[in-house]
Amino acid sequence: MCGIVGFIGAEEAAPILLDGLARLEYRGYDSAGLAVYSPEDGLKVVKAKGRLRVLSDIVEGGKSIRGAVGLGHTRWATHGEPSDVNAHPHVGMSGRVAVVHNGIIENFAQIKEFLESKGVRFVSQTDTEVVAQLLEYYYRGDIMEAVTKVLHRIEGAYALGILCADCPDQLIAARKDSPLILGCGDGFSFLASDVTAFLKYTREVCYLEDGEIAVLTREGIQVYSHPYLQPVEKERHHVDWEVSAAEKGGYEHFMAKEIMEQPKAFRDTVFPRIQNGRVALEELRLSASYLREIDKIYIIACGSSYHVGMVAKYILEKLLRKPVEVTLASEFRYCDPLVTHRTLCLVISQSGETIDTLAALREAKRLGGRILSIVNVVGSSIARESDDVLYTWAGPEIAVATTKAYSTQLAVIYLIALRFAELLDTIGAVEYAALVEELLTLPSKMERVLENREAIQYYASIYFNHESIFFIGRNIDYAIGLEGSLKLKEISYIHSEAYAAGELKHGTISLIQPGTLVVALASCVPLFDKLVSNVVEVKSRGADVLGLTVESRGEIFQKTVDHVITVPDTHPMLLPSLDVIPMQLFAYYVALMRGCDIDKPRNLAKSVTVE
Ligand code: AGP
Numbered sequence: 001m002c003g004i005v006g007f008i009g010a011e012e013a014a015p016i017l018l019d020g021l022a023r024l025e026y027r028g029y030d031s032a033g034l035a036v037y038s039p040e041d042g043l044k045v046v047k048a049k050g051r052l053r054v055l056s057d058i059v060e061g062g063k064s065i066r067g068a069v070g071l072g073h074t075r076w077a078t079h080g081e082p083s084d085v086n087a088h089p090h091v092g093m094s095g096r097v098a099v100v101h102n103g104i105i106e107n108f109a110q111i112k113e114f115l116e117s118k119g120v121r122f123v124s125q126t127d128t129e130v131v132a133q134l135l136e137y138y139y140r141g142d143i144m145e146a147v148t149k150v151l152h153r154i155e156g157a158y159a160l161g162i163l164c165a166d167c168p169d170q171l172i173a174a175r176k177d178s179p180l181i182l183g184c185g186d187g188f189s190f191l192a193s194d195v196t197a198f199l200k201y202t203r204e205v206c207y208l209e210d211g212e213i214a215v216l217t218r219e220g221i222q223v224y225s226h227p228y229l230q231p232v233e234k235e236r237h238h239v240d241w242e243v244s245a246a247e248k249g250g251y252e253h254f255m256a257k258e259i260m261e262q263p264k265a266f267r268d269t270v271f272p273r274i275q276n277g278r279v280a281l282e283e284l285r286l287s288a289s290y291l292r293e294i295d296k297i298y299i300i301a302c303g304s305s306y307h308v309g310m311v312a313k314y315i316l317e318k319l320l321r322k323p324v325e326v327t328l329a330s331e332f333r334y335c336d337p338l339v340t341h342r343t344l345c346l347v348i349s350q351s352g353e354t355i356d357t358l359a360a361l362r363e364a365k366r367l368g369g370r371i372l373s374i375v376n377v378v379g380s381s382i383a384r385e386s387d388d389v390l391y392t393w394a395g396p397e398i399a400v401a402t403t404k405a406y407s408t409q410l411a412v413i414y415l416i417a418l419r420f421a422e423l424l425d426t427i428g429a430v431e432y433a434a435l436v437e438e439l440l441t442l443p444s445k446m447e448r449v450l451e452n453r454e455a456i457q458y459y460a461s462i463y464f465n466h467e468s469i470f471f472i473g474r475n476i477d478y479a480i481g482l483e484g485s486l487k488l489k490e491i492s493y494i495h496s497e498a499y500a501a502g503e504l505k506h507g508t509i510s511l512i513q514p515g516t517l518v519v520a521l522a523s524c525v526p527l528f529d530k531l532v533s534n535v536v537e538v539k540s541r542g543a544d545v546l547g548l549t550v551e552s553r554g555e556i557f558q559k560t561v562d563h564v565i566t567v568p569d570t571h572p573m574l575l576p577s578l579d580v581i582p583m584q585l586f587a588y589y590v591a592l593m594r595g596c597d598i599d600k601p602r603n604l605a606k607s608v609t610v611e
Helices: 013-027 052-058 108-117 129-138 143-153 254-260 262-273 288-293 303-320 355-366 381-385 404-424 429-451 453-463 476-492 501-506 525-539 551-558 572-593
Strands: 003-008 031-038 042-049 069-075 097-105 156-164 171-176 181-184 189-192 204-207 212-216 221-225 296-301 324-328 343-349 370-375 388-391 468-473 495-500 517-521 544-550 563-567
Touching: 003 013, 003 097, 003 156, 003 171, 013 031, 013 052, 013 069, 013 189, 031 052, 031 097, 042 052, 069 097, 069 156, 097 129, 108 129, 129 143, 129 156, 143 156, 143 171, 143 212, 171 189, 181 221, 189 212, 254 262, 254 572, 262 404, 262 429, 288 404, 296 303, 296 355, 303 324, 303 343, 303 404, 303 476, 303 572, 343 355, 355 370, 355 381, 370 381, 370 404, 388 404, 404 429, 404 572, 429 572, 453 544, 453 563, 453 572, 468 476, 468 501, 468 525, 476 495, 476 517, 476 572, 495 501, 501 525, 517 525, 517 572, 525 544, 525 551, 544 551, 544 572, 551 563, 563 572
Parallel strands: 296 324, 296 343, 343 370, 370 388, 468 495, 468 517, 517 544, 544 563
Antiparallel strands: 003 069, 003 189, 031 042, 031 069, 097 156, 156 171, 171 212, 181 189, 181 204, 212 221
């Protein structure tokens, strides 16, 4: 969703803002803009529809728009089409206040009507312009007073950056339910939607909480509570991420780099948490007696994180013998969920800012559930609002289509399953030891799967022109099929569906015709024969079948399918970590051959911060 960056310092702001916006491009956007102030030129705003490059060309890489304080924005359209005029920053009628915004102002129509009745003329169709106009309406020489009045009046979600030409030695930031992070430097300050925007300049950050207002100056950052403007002492955090981790490092796409980084990300997430052959989750404060008391585990997430939840259900139910319900966060909020103080809610999110997941977390908490989250972004809203957090150590994930975050989320599920099973005494010592041992071999097995990428590229070259692709599998293979299908849809725009193989006969098989591609996942050995029967059914209706199975079944599967991809054998519960890689690579190569914008697929945003 929209990307925000603000800078105040001694250097020219525009090139720094453009660089920051480039690092936020992955969030998804359709237009971009800058507002920069200098005593000579006053407040200058430049906006352009399209890629950041268009804006950058207009301002000559930042050289033609002078000043050492400013705001930048990449817009992902919600209210009003992508256009120059709807792009941010927005300014009030007198051109005194510039505003950038991420989120949705839900009551913008009423405010607009009110302001229009007072003679204010609007130029855009956006909800954000009401914030700029309302600020000028309330402004009587004290910008903080105007900001507090505006925040009192607006409803919805927002991360706001504000620059007032009458007080150009400061930027103002405010947030509610949308991410905003503050960067503290020596002689400069930043605000941004994501730390990657300013990581090059500083790693010292503060997290702005809902209902707080920050004043950024060259000397530092002061945070106040809303509405009484009481100063708030903020803790500073140091961000460990390397700048290079958020760069392509020689790869054509971030997605390719992140696929290849999976063995390392898995190691970083798992190995430090295994000590003397046992899973040690020191971050967790869940006791055996608490776990015995819970009567249900509710998994809440969106998109790929939800697919991790689907895998988790199979693993947790098998190992813990407790019922596990997996639900889409966007549905959870409105389904009157059965959560009590005996429910453990497992919330999964890469960004930690997905608005549906955050809202579901709050609802689960309100109902008395205990929240354990699995999050990649340290200090994100979901991490901060959870009772316990287990971080995935995937590093920054830039490509919209998640790969390494998904793999590390799975890794944390294995750790949780083992630790909880040990606490509940639902696992035998032999199985526990075998699983831990196998867990430690997974990264090198993942490397072997990655080494086989040319074969997958070849299959992609055969099938990239298909317009409809089905993924079938049973049990955990079905859950992986869901993820494989989502990856393909997201980046290659091919229509695709994932089906539990046994369910095909109940309707979907009518769509199979000569030449339809079916990706058949058959790595779940106990169900191998059943899956082979399903493959025979689709083959006899003319489907082309690309199979996936474990090495020990490769030869036999080859007799039924057109082509087969194999992954090393491992413990059945750990197979998802190997199976998902060919699915990611297949989607990647298909999208590459179709000439798609892989890292920034159409209509998608990395972090979905509006409902
Ligand atoms: C995955 O490739 C997607 N881009 C998307 O489904 C994503 O997993 C979903 O939006 C959830 O995001 P989160 O993990 O940051 O909460």
